[in-house]
Amino acid sequence: xxxxxxxxxxxxxxxxxxxxxxxxxxxxxxxxxxxxxxxxxxxxxxxxxxxxxxxxxxxxxxxxxxxxxxxxxxxxxxxxxxxxxxxxxxxxxxxxxxxxxxxxxxxxxxxxxxxxxxxxxxxxxxxxxxxxxxxxxxxxxxxxxxxxxxxxxxxxxxxxxxxxxxxxxxxxxxxxxxxxxxxxxxxxxxxxxxxxxxxxxxxxxxxxxxxxxxxxxxxxxxxxxxxxxxxxxxxxxxxxxxxxxxxxxxxxxxxxxxxxxxxxxxxxxxxxxxxxxxxxxxxxxxxxxxxxxxxxxxxxxxxxxxxxxxxxxxxxxxxxxxxxxxxxxxxxxxxxxxxxxxxxxxxxxxxxxxxxxxxxxxxxxxxxxxxxxxxxxxxxxxxxxxxxxx
Numbered sequence: 001x002x003x004x005x006x007x008x009x010x011x012x013x014x015x016x017x018x019x020x021x022x023x024x025x026x027x028x029x030x031x032x033x034x035x036x037x038x039x040x041x042x043x044x045x046x047x048x049x050x051x052x053x054x055x056x057x058x059x060x061x062x063x064x065x066x067x068x069x070x071x072x073x074x075x076x077x078x079x080x081x082x083x084x085x086x087x088x089x090x091x092x093x094x095x096x097x098x099x100x101x102x103x104x105x106x107x108x109x110x111x112x113x114x115x116x117x118x119x120x121x122x123x124x125x126x127x128x129x130x131x132x133x134x135x136x137x138x139x140x141x142x143x144x145x146x147x148x149x150x151x152x153x154x155x156x157x158x159x160x161x162x163x164x165x166x167x168x169x170x171x172x173x174x175x176x177x178x179x180x181x182x183x184x185x186x187x188x189x190x191x192x193x194x195x196x197x198x199x200x201x202x203x204x205x206x207x208x209x210x211x212x213x214x215x216x217x218x219x220x221x222x223x224x225x226x227x228x229x230x231x232x233x234x235x236x237x238x239x240x241x242x243x244x245x246x247x248x249x250x251x252x253x254x255x256x257x258x259x260x261x262x263x264x265x266x267x268x269x270x271x272x273x274x275x276x277x278x279x280x281x282x283x284x285x286x287x288x289x290x291x292x293x294x295x296x297x298x299x300x301x302x303x304x305x306x307x308x309x310x311x312x313x314x315x316x317x318x319x320x321x322x323x324x325x326x327x328x329x330x331x332x333x334x335x336x337x338x339x340x341x342x343x344x345x346x347x348x349x350x351x352x353x354x355x356x357x358x359x360x361x362x363x364x365x366x367x368x369x370x371x372x373x374x375x376x377x378x379x380x381x382x383x384x385x386x387x388x389x390x
Contacts, residue, residue: 026286026288027288029286030277030278030279030281030286030287030288031278033277033278033281033282033285033286033287034273034274034275034276034277034278034287035274035277036277036282036285037273037274037276037277037281037282037317038270038273038274038277040282041269041270041273041317045098048209048210049098049206049210050098050102050262050265050266050269051262052202052205052206052209053100053101053102053103053206054102054258054259054261054262054265055202055254055258056102056103056106056199056202056203056206057102057103057105057106057257057258057261058106058254058255058256058257058258058259058260058261059198059199059202059254059258060103060106060107060110060199061106061109061110061257061261062250062253062254062257063195063198063199063246063250063254064110064195064199068192069107069110069111069112072085073085073086073107073111073112073113073116073117074111074112074113074174077113077116082113082115082116083115083116083119083155083156083159083160085116086116086117086119086120086123086155086159087119087123087127087152087155087156087159088123088127088152089120089123089124089127098265098269098317098351098353098354098357100120100121100124100125101121101265101269101354101357101358101361102261102262102265103120103124104117104120104121104124104358104361105261105264105265105361106261107120108361108362111174113163113170113174114159114162114163114166114170114362114366115159115160115162115163116159117159118158118159118162118370119155119156119158119159120155121349121358121370122151122154122155122158122159122349122374123151123152123155125348125349126151126154126155126345126348126349127148127151127152127155131323131324131348132144132147132148132151135147135324135344139324139327139331139340142389143337143340143341143344143385146341146381146385147341147344147345150341150345150381151345151349154345154349154374154377154378154381157377158370158373158374158377161373162366162369162370162373165369166366166369189245189246189247189250190245190246194241194245197237197241198238198241198242198245198246201234201235201237201238201241202234202238204230204231204233204234204237205231205234205235205238208223208227208230208231208234209227209228209231211223211224211227212224264357264360264361265357265360268353268356268357268360269353269354269356269357270353271353271356272317272351272352272353272354272355272356272357273317273353275352276315276316276317276351276352276353279315280312280315280316298312298330298335298336298339298340298343299334299335299336299339300336300339301336301337301338301339301382301383301386301387303379303383305336305338305339306338306339306342306378306379306380306382306383306386307342307375307379308339309335309338309339309340309342309343309346309378309379309382310342310343310345310346310374310375310376310378310379310382311346311375312343313342313343313344313345313346313347313350313378314346314347314350314351314355314371314374314375314378315350315351315352315355316347316351316352317351317352317353318347318348318351323343323344323347323348327340327343327344330343336386337385337386337389338382338383338384338385338386338387339382339386340382341378341381341382341385341386342378342379342381342382342383343378343382345374345377345378345381345382346374346375346378349374350371350374355367355371358370
């Protein structure tokens with residue numbers, strides 16, 4: 001970090017400490033909300049969501065060759081296959097906008113094109129099957145279908161736009177990546193199937209250990225009752241694969257890479273959660289910005305109400321599935337159908353904590369363009385949907 005950045009951080013901290021009226025009850029409540037939200041985040045998402053995700057990211061970075069990533073997700077890969085796989089990844093990974101970050105970072109560092117990687121980044125938290133089913137059942141079948149279709153189309157369109165907007169930078173990056181492709185001339189340590197089974201077992205652990213309960217849905221509830229047995233089954237597969245197929249130095253490198261991802265992402269996520277909690281509070285609680293303002297600003301189907309819903313959704317943090325009951329309350333308070341869809345398309349895929357972490361991986365300019373594309377497309381989609389169902 002440069003001395004200028006350090007100086008700006010120190011100056012910002014001084015100004016905040018000097019001018020923020022901490023004696024005010026509103027500010028004091030907002031500060032407490034920030035720490036309550038951080039505590040909930042730590043309890044609900046770090047051990048069972050982020051830790052498995054870090055290990056998956058470390059495995060992708062160590063056990064999957066750069067040549068394989070370039071072949072299937074790189075600039076010369078079949079575009080239909082690359083974007084098709086990336087756009088439906090959320091159907092397998094029931095993750096939130098923060099949990100998907102280490103997975104995105106690992107495939108991008110291994111050589112995935114910016115377009116497919118961004119498609120994966122958006123679709124991971126956006127196309128959660130259970131969330132879409134809950135949306136349709138609680139908020140209405142039409143908004144459930146619109147959310148599913150919009151999320152898949154968004155992931156592909158945003159990925160393609162990111163590719164073409166930064167095509168020159170990506171071309172230069174791909175030249176450096178594609179000169180030597182590691183592993184092409186060497187016999188692999190294990191088969192692709194063995195590596196895939198190892199990573200798939202970790203994905204299974206991530207998915208089933210976080211499986212939620214919904215007593216009104218018999219199938220999902222049945223899986224919930226067995227989730228720890230299923231998680232244990234995948235855990236046994238993981239241990240056996242490591243024992244029989246991986247060397248000690250590979251396991252050590254995998255753990256070190258996972259730890260590196262944690263060091264890169266966790267401080268930014270925690271900082272973002274604190275800021276988000278201070279500004280907006282937890283669902284049902286007040287931050288420094290009153291929730292009544294939000295309810296007032298997202299009524300009807302105007303350009304502003306859709307834009308505001310998109311921006312608010314993009315900066316708020318939604319844990320997986322929490323967006324549905326939050327929206328149910330907002331709609332009951334007068335939120336329009338268009339802004340509701342706009343928030344659904346922007347909210348789960350983005351958050352202030354995730355933006356800070358994405359910036360550390362792809363830079364400020366690419367992050368700003370990605371966030372802007374999500375907000376603009378969510379706004380337009382909300383207006384179209386709202387007019388159609390008005």
